Amino acid sequence: MKSEITRQLEENRRVISGIASSLANEIERFVELLSEALDGGNKLIIMGNGGSAADAQHFAAEIVGRFKMERRALPAIALTTDSSILTAIGNDYGFDRVFARQVEAFARPGDVVVGISTSGSSENVVIALEAAKGFGCRTVGLLGRDGGSIAAMVDLGLVVPSDNTPRIQEGHITIIHIVCDLLEKRLFT
Template sequence: MNESLVLDAAHRHCQSLLDTLTGFRHRNLGRLAAWGTELAAVLPVGGRLLAAGNGGSAAQAQHLTAELVGRYRQERPAYSAIALHAETSSVTAIGNDYGFDQVFARQVSAHGRPGDILVLLSTSGRSANLITAAVTGRAAGLRVWALTGPGPNPLAEAADEALCVDADSTAAVQEAHLVAVHVLCECFDAAGGAPAPAAGAGAGARPGAAAERRLS
């Protein structure tokens, strides 16, 4: 094994990510801030976020829904967020009966309501099942956001808005998508998704801790 070649590969990977994030920071933070603000106007009043992706993008979409149902940094209410690809029985039944292109679209029809938000992640922006979901979502009155690799691409064109990551590798696109998920959560919290903690309660206080102190 040539250790220098292995180390060079590691350096190239990190440099690719650094280059990608430099462009990401300059081009995409404003869009994520706007998305976070819109999300903070939808979820606290009973709206829902639906998310989907394939492969590594499925993991990123599920990361986003977990942050919303749970919490990102500080204690906050639980918000409705569903990762459509994680519904394994629905995915396999729909794929078997209607075809793989419909595995997300049919769930969007079932769960989505006008005003809800649909987030679709794809490094290529060419996944047919996500494009079909975008078309279905917009027809049903959902707001459709796409996180993709370099644009233009069909998914970005099918969505209401798209954040296209300009990168020279799929890995860098996926890593930038994770940053986008975290920045979106930061902006959502800052825009009102996470109410300020009560006086004397730490940002990470567990639920009920303040009430227990009052009773003690």
């Protein structure tokens, strides 16, 4: 068992090192995009399925509450949290529209809409990002594998260099934490 633990931790280390070497510029652009939007009175809208839904909620909590710094609250919404909305839209319009319908309700020009997808091809995220672009929002993908169909359609794609879903999710949360830290420093120091 110890050898398997070591193997998984080594795999995590390689993925995080890959993020450092290949995504530093994209992470910086993500912070700049978010800081401009939030400083300009816009909001962050985030979505994903399964573990990525939890990451969306985690991201929104760090933005609305705080990450490490006492500061004013910033506007962020995870589209994964209201079971009544999700089930009503899923029932009436289909699961592929659960995020797009909420984007139609909440998104305004200048908002930043983030789709989190380890495959890069979650259909409900694709449809919502298309809707967001139609509303004049900036779009970002936190992705894995080869970036899937989302990588080509978003304004900014951050593709974690792995094919292993748990390692991709660990990379996503690392990126989210770095973004939150740098965003607070940029806006409040």
